[in-house]
Amino acid sequence: MSNNIDRSSQEKRTAFVVVFAFCVMLAEIIVGLSSHSMALFADGVHMGSHVLVIGLNWAAYVLVRSLQNKRATHYDTEKVLNLAAFTSGIFLVLTAIFIIVEAVERFSTHEEIFNYELALLTAGIGLLANTISVSVLHGHHGTADYNSHAAYLHVLSDALTEIGAIIGILCAMFWHITWIDSAVAVISALVVLRWAKRLLWDTGRLLTKS
Template sequence: MSNRIERSSQEKRTSFVVVFAFCMMLAEIIVGLTSHSMALFADGVHMGSHVLVIGLNWAAYVLVRHLESKETTKYDTEKILDLSAFTSGILLIIMAVFIIIEAVERMTTHGEILNYRLALLTAGIGLVANTISASVLHGHHGTTDYNSRAAYLHVLSDALTETGAIVGLLCAMFWNITWIDSAVAVASALVVLRWAKRLLWDTGRSLTRR
């Protein structure tokens, strides 16, 4: 009979963030559709991508706990967590590249921001949600493994881009400097790329270590 393994604190934190982000996603999508706000709807869809990514980190913890309960040595549970973190690092890079492409395209086409108040509200909601998630994932003792660090970096990167968006929107609204919005987005994406590179380097070394 398999021994029951208690959930680790990192698994509990990650599961909370997944459920919290899922509720935020539903709220933004429903309000966005009912109020015909595409900005809120788009942010809800974006939040859904984080539910999927951090859900992957959560699934890795669940799988490791299941394998440990069977007391099997066939699988290296640490490498499972590292592989999950490595995958998250790749997704971080994809997200950063997408932000850069969108920002550059917006900068070259000189796209106008149509509703500053709604855009600021959306960015503010996203910033609060991601700040809460980052605080929960980091905890009092920080991140304890690469998998929890990957989940933490995802919400932290989103909080960074939301902060940059707010700064850019305020500059455009008060001083009509619209290019700052795109410039800040590119700068935020470059920081995320740096984080992702470090995460891939550390997890890659761990995965290839015998």
């Protein structure tokens, strides 16, 4: 179990990552839609799920701090954090379904990517943003508790899907293989689903433990 100092530090780190990732998310979604890059759009939506996960994690830390300040000992603060993570897992499943539906629709219409350079630049910025977020969340001494470690793994998976988005854009740009863009989006969704399954399973066990 983490101490109050660990949680205070983690709360500040998650607050920074939430604001930072939200700005990057908006940029990726806007550029992804305007350039018709499904992989970039999917990564933006995935980044949105990342903002949601870390946002709930941050809110849980704020709530736990408030309860501790009020000395409300009848609340299990660890379960508060685990409940936030479990709720995030449910939203991650919905996000993955949305990405798959959008990818299938784009694949059926055979839309081409516009403005490859801008889409590629934005994806590169997203990868850099995720790398920074991973570094901030992990810190010098690792993650403080289960929720902070879950947030760290989630951002790490975002970085991997960002690499996939870049691959999809490059394949369409140099070889005109546009279907790879949608395929990468589906792979991104599968990554989200895998994460959500593990998150729901782990936090579910902790929440039902007596």
